[in-house]
Amino acid sequence: MTSSATSMAVREKRKRPFWTMERRDAAAGYLFIAPQLAGITLFVLIPLGLVFWYSLHEWNVLASTFRFIGTENYERLLTDRDLPRVLGATAIFSAGLVVLNMSLALLLAVLLNQKLAGITIFRTLFFSPVVVSLVAWTIVWSFLLQNNGGINGMLAAIGVEGPNWLRNPTTAMISVIVVQVFKNVGLNMILFLAALQGVPRELYEAARVDGASPFKQFRRITLPLISPTVLLTSIITIVGSLQVFAQIAVLTQGGPGISTTVLVYYLYQQAFQFHLFGYGSTLSILLFVIVAVLTFAQWQMRRKIVFYEN
């Protein structure tokens, strides 16, 4: 009996196929991720390598010059007179957008989290700009913000003389920020609302018994418990703000002057209007570094900001 059991085990071992359950599963795993991985390699990673390679060249598409110049384009970054103003505009735009977007999203989410009749209708309406075509939304705001447009018309009707919104550097910047905030704040609002609804009600009841004011409840219970959502949405919003292009192109074309020329728009101008692919690539690298540093910094900060993680 023992001998037959041993011989069976030997036969089993000999017959054991190459394609075990684990191996088959691992192969399936690779096959499942293959399309995405191939696509990312071809359309993201290789282009990133190329953009770095291009940035070391003087490359004027019109004159069809392509010459290795080492770090000259990077030195040009330091001497580019417009660049400090472009980076300043980018910083103001992104900071303004994130602060306004996050605080408005939180306010709307708190309002929508009340038990009120018809609250779904309000939720739908606040969210609706998210699904309106971006350029259509920007065009109608551009129409509204004309000197003789709807906004100044209504201001005049109550006796206020409105500025020429898109022709003055300060109001133009405010306009592009505000137009973008109203367009997209609904997304963060919904994410905050979902987070608020996940806060256990017992905590508020306990706090009320202890006599905590609504403001204190919000600071001590709500904010800490929704902090993971706040962190994630702030990363997405900041990275998204650095990609804003269509709104600038349609509303102000970066003007007046270069007051609303953010980095993406400047990069587009250098590469595709002035045909400077080399310098355009250097600006792309700058954009990439900014996105990477900001994302990394926020991720590092999560231990300080985020109260708990699932």
Add this chain to the structure above:
Amino acid sequence: MKTELAPRTKVLVYGLMCVLLIPFVFPTWWMVTSSVKPISQIFAFPPDIIPRSFDFTTYGRVFELQPFAQQYWNSAYIAALVTIGTMLFSSMAGYAFARIRFPGANLLFMVVLLGLLIPSEVTIVPLFQMFLSWGMINTHWPLVLVPIFGAPSVFATFVMRQFFIALPVELEEAARVDGLGRFKIFWTIALPLARPALAAVAIFTFLHSWNLYLEPIVFLSSPDRFTLPQALTQFTDAYGGALWNVQLAAASMTALPVLIVFIIAQKQFVEGLAHTGLKG
């Protein structure tokens, strides 16, 4: 926070919400109503919140000035292809990263996540050069391929992975004991359960493709290839001044169908978004 509010507070909250609603709702209203105003009334003072008379000829002009039907079709079929492709590939990758154990999975997941740090704005110059060398400039290929595999699809993969991680594994394990292959399990068991996450991915992806602007203006040059966002900016007179009413008519035709679909399906829409792994 869900407690019954005092009546006075209720009135206050309603009032505050109605005021806050104005910048969210009025632009869409103004777009549609201005598009049917005769040109003489479009900058009327004081502004007419409700049009005094209607002029629908602007809608015909949209199709005279641009191959608008063709442009509409371009945007629609590109967005459809991108949405289907992204749903398929990102759910497969997300499933594998969540469920299947294979050597190097963590490292490969980091590589995929790297895609999130590299928006296509960063790589637009080499992408242009690549598609130029493949003879694909002024075709729709870049607008289909780059979104399916670039940063937006990485985001979709992340959402799908988070969803599958949270999904109970028992059903799939029972199927494995019964000898079902991985692909069968994925296709017949996991994917149907992932409907909420897939809906969210579909919405994000569709809107992203539908709104794409930088890529079309870089890659496309002839009007019959244009997509809608690009076409909307082309309604100008001989001096480059905007033909506001025609432009707003085109904008309304672009915005309203999606808006109507959203209002009909808003429950699935909003809840789909809320129930992604984004909750943190």
